[in-house]
Amino acid sequence: MESPGNLFVVAAPSGTGKSSLVKALLELDAKLAVSVSHTSRAPRGQEQHGREYWFVNADEFREMVADDAFLEWAEVHGNLYGTSKAAIQSRIDQGEDIVLEIDYQGAMQVKQLFPQAVLIFILPPSWEELRQRLVRRGDTEAAVIEARMANARSEVAQAKHFDYVVINALFETALFDLKAIVHAARLKYAAQVRHRSTVFQALNLL
Ligand code: GDP
Ligand code: ADP
Numbered sequence: 001m002e003s004p005g006n007l008f009v010v011a012a013p014s015g016t017g018k019s020s021l022v023k024a025l026l027e028l029d030a031k032l033a034v035s036v037s038h039t040s041r042a043p044r045g046q047e048q049h050g051r052e053y054w055f056v057n058a059d060e061f062r063e064m065v066a067d068d069a070f071l072e073w074a075e076v077h078g079n080l081y082g083t084s085k086a087a088i089q090s091r092i093d094q095g096e097d098i099v100l101e102i103d104y105q106g107a108m109q110v111k112q113l114f115p116q117a118v119l120i121f122i123l124p125p126s127w128e129e130l131r132q133r134l135v136r137r138g139d140t141e142a143a144v145i146e147a148r149m150a151n152a153r154s155e156v157a158q159a160k161h162f163d164y165v166v167i168n169a170l171f172e173t174a175l176f177d178l179k180a181i182v183h184a185a186r187l188k189y190a191a192q193v194r195h196r197s198t199v200f201q202a203l204n205l206l
């Protein structure tokens, strides 16, 4: 599958601050949109169907897998998560930039399909801080926190397969780093030819 727009894939252990950072990034950049994933996990807090996720049960999810409806999918912490083709197809067709907020297994699948995808891994500043963020967010069940902490330890080992690493210590600094990555991707030769074709024509480069 060929994508003329930029495809940004952001992965991080749960609780690192990925959703907060991507939300802030989108508020600053009207040209970016995030893909809404499907999940079999139950909504948390104020989460709304169709906004944070499309919430489906495991049977509905498996039916979509059988129908080849997903670009990628993975099991994370015992729940199923996936990016539906429908969620991103129209934006890809229009050459628009998309952000996928997915786990590292999904990120690896996307890189296979779109080698030009920009893979960004977000790291927490420490294990203690990650645990505190999970607690502060309201993941109060000790077993849930321990499962996410255990997963986080194996997930961070995957950061080396990503193009960029952002450390989310100070939120504003991490947001600035993310903006810089998006900005740099838009300055790549192929992207500039696409968006600034009149300049390239004027310079007889096309
Ligand atoms: P964008 O991709 O068009 O949003 O532009 P940039 O990401 O390059 O910059 C976003 C904002 O950060 C602009 O207002 C820049 O002036 C500002 N900026 C540029 N360099 C720095 C820097 O080194 N530190 C900080 N804190 N801000 C900067
Ligand atoms: P993720 O999407 O990676 O699971 P969230 O965006 O839900 O993580 O963030 C987890 C918690 O950490 C939230 O309560 C969020 O407000 C908080 N948080 C995010 N970034 C920072 C930061 N740089 N410093 C302190 N707290 C943060």
Ligand code: 5GP
Binding pocket: 011, 012, 013, 014, 015, 037, 038, 041, 072, 073, 074, 076, 081, 082, 083, 101, 102, 103, 104, 105, 106, 107
């Ligand atoms: P949470 O339940 O905290 O929202 O997300 C748990 C994990 O599932 C995170 O690592 C998140 O990135 C991942 N995830 C969310 N949506 C998708 C998706 O569509 N595909 C894949 N592969 N992972 C996802």
